[in-house]
Amino acid sequence: MKPKLIFNRSFLKLITMNYLAHLFLSGDDEQTMVGNFIGDYVKGKDLNRFPDSMRKGITMHRQIDFFTDNHPRFKLAKTYFRPEFGLYSGIIIDFLYDHFLAKNWDLYSEFTLRTFAKRSHSVLLKNFRYLPVMVQGFLPFIIQNRRLESYSSVTGIVESLKIMSQYSSLPAKADFVLQTIEANYQFFDDNFKIFMFDMIRYVNGKHGMELKNPDFAAF
Numbered sequence: 001m002k003p004k005l006i007f008n009r010s011f012l013k014l015i016t017m018n019y020l021a022h023l024f025l026s027g028d029d030e031q032t033m034v035g036n037f038i039g040d041y042v043k044g045k046d047l048n049r050f051p052d053s054m055r056k057g058i059t060m061h062r063q064i065d066f067f068t069d070n071h072p073r074f075k076l077a078k079t080y081f082r083p084e085f086g087l088y089s090g091i092i093i094d095f096l097y098d099h100f101l102a103k104n105w106d107l108y109s110e111f112t113l114r115t116f117a118k119r120s121h122s123v124l125l126k127n128f129r130y131l132p133v134m135v136q137g138f139l140p141f142i143i144q145n146r147r148l149e150s151y152s153s154v155t156g157i158v159e160s161l162k163i164m165s166q167y168s169s170l171p172a173k174a175d176f177v178l179q180t181i182e183a184n185y186q187f188f189d190d191n192f193k194i195f196m197f198d199m200i201r202y203v204n205g206k207h208g209m210e211l212k213n214p215d216f217a218a219f
Helices: 009-015 019-024 030-041 044-049 052-069 072-078 082-103 113-126 133-144 154-167 174-183 185-207
Strands: none
Touching (some): 019 113, 052 185, 113 133
16 A cells, blocks of 8 residues: 655645746746746745846746735635635646646647747756756656646546545545536636736736737637
8 A cells, every 4th residue: 555645735735836837927038937937945045046037936936826826716716626625725726727728828829838848848957956956856757747738638637636645635536626627617717717817917017028918808
């Protein structure tokens, strides 16, 4: 029998972070991408060892998380999973939002998801020496398993949840997640698009990005 490691909610937040969204929202600057990717792994005075653009990305990551946690659409989506997942419901929405970003990728980028993923991998590997030890440890897994692309299918989400529940305190209720997504798929799709419209408008204004933002009226 595999041992069950009891991770707290904060640690689960780290290993299930919506990597695709954070990388996408970083724009074209490579060091900002790196900082946004590692934002949850940099604490206190360690911030000073990074170049300016990476520090910008780290700060941006934290502000994106704050914006997300307090957005009414994110809060509403969590209610669908709270009865079974409680405080872990936000983790499910992180997965789900990366799924809909991957699924709707053509709305947001002129490049294919595969091209974006390969560029992201290249940028992270080129800056490997700046990555915290924990990130250096799991980056090869993310690249090998094409994590950034895997959530374009709901199956990718469900399989990841099943694996996580074997090694953590996350409830082993992947079937409930699948049933809930399938029963409310259009709602979650619309929910994400409204959320993402607000998020892109926020990062474009707050951080001077020029991300493509589809006209909400078209949804």
